[in-house]
Amino acid sequence: MSFVAVDWGTSSLRGALIDDAGRVLDERHAARGILGVPAGGFPAVFDALFGDWMAPAGRRCLISGMAGSRQGWVEAPYCPCPADAADLARHVIPVVADRIAMVPGLTDHHDGVPDVMRGEEVQIFGAMQLTGLADGLFVLPGTHNKWVWVQGGRVLGFRTFMTGEFYALLAQQSILSRTVDAAAPLDADAFAQGVSRSTQGGGLLHNAFGARTLGLFERMSPAQLASYLSGLLIGEELRSQTLDAHADVVLIGAPALTTRYALALEGLRITPRVLGAEATWAGAHALHTALQGTDTAYP
């Protein structure tokens, strides 16, 4: 029997009706992220969006993302790393018993400082299915990027980078907004200059100011400076990684972002595989299948 998967984020959500074989039968998007749902309003929003899909008796739903946070529908405590799909399945909690279940996020620690993800874990297990890879580095660009190390089908650990949020703040709210055209399309050459500059050691706090002075001295246009700033930030993110040239790298995300990371990685002679939204549905299907198994069950 087909099931419903929902990726419920902070500012928007998307759902899919997926059959037993993992095929997506239908998909829906809505601007009803958890910040747009009033207290106690989750059941009504869910029914309005997915009531028809949930009508058949025995139809089940898996929800992932920020809906499982303290500000969400039901808080699903984080599953600690290392974790494989079966570990994650064991941490799924009921929203409506045997009907709607919440996937927890993952947590990791770096010298006493916690790190967290919610929603990306489903994409990672989906990407393993789609690529057949049980080992590799999985990179999920977004507002808060995740760099995830996978070995033997287990998520060993991960780190979050606020690159996307830094870009939005700097391009739209800082003094750089006067010289940067944040809406401009990618300029690959200016982007490469930004990546290259970030490797020269001045540090992001200094290099970012160049996106002001290069505009002030009319060395770059506002459109070029948007890509230059993006290159500075992504270059800085790559600079703090220990990358193994022989490891498989999988990028998961929107094409506008994965294109930039692929460009920056190519400069390091790394050619990543690239996946999009399909990773979420593949991961939800894998998890749903695990929950139908004998070891674990829909809570």
Place this chain on the structure above:
Amino acid sequence: MSFVAVDWGTSSLRGALIDDAGRVLDERHAARGILGVPAGGFPAVFDALFGDWMAPAGRRCLISGMAGSRQGWVEAPYCPCPADAADLARHVIPVVADRIAMVPGLTDHHDGVPDVMRGEEVQIFGAMQLTGLADGLFVLPGTHNKWVWVQGGRVLGFRTFMTGEFYALLAQQSILSRTVDAAAPLDADAFAQGVSRSTQGGGLLHNAFGARTLGLFERMSPAQLASYLSGLLIGEELRSQTLDAHADVVLIGAPALTTRYALALEGLRITPRVLGAEATWAGAHALHTALQGTDTAYP
């Protein structure tokens, strides 16, 4: 005869009446930064604030800061580094001939990327006078911090760091604003933890996210997290410097900021000298004196 010095910034200005010996006779502040002055409005604002000080025949005024930028009263083209006080004096331009003069900023270049300052150059030459130092590292914390290398009384070069603006953006406008109490006073222990974390190589884009998770897991209070984030940023700024433990370091700025930099530098066994607003007036006096000399003249 005494003269008038004005430090005219983006959001505010301050002026001083200074006698021949460099003593400050009177001081004024106003919230009339260049962004608050309408087009063509500079003479009227200046007269309203300093008309009485300028009344005596032959009274002169030196203006520094953003009033000399393209958006200011009269654009004073940047003086290139290396530059000593005499070089700077030769680049001063007239606003009202032999009456009001504008001090230019300094410019430097790092592998083709320009860097600029406006106003800080006066503080640096003032700090040399006040400390008697002709060699050293002069650090001016603020929205856009300046690290300035001085040798033989000349400014060899400098770098700008957007540390202050990054802090304001992150603490007030990013997701971190939910866990950080931006108005909290300094917590020296949390600050030191932030400085220490920044030296461990995760990179600012990653480390900043810790100011979210440490709050989420209730490991630090919002007040502690404000100092932790400040420590992360200042630590990151220090990390990208090549510091010579034997060089003299002079901090110039508001006590709330210089205290933090002094703490972070002490961790590197560097004890800086600390100056405040007096550096501006000492620098204006030095420059005014140079302009009264035989080599250069008030333009």
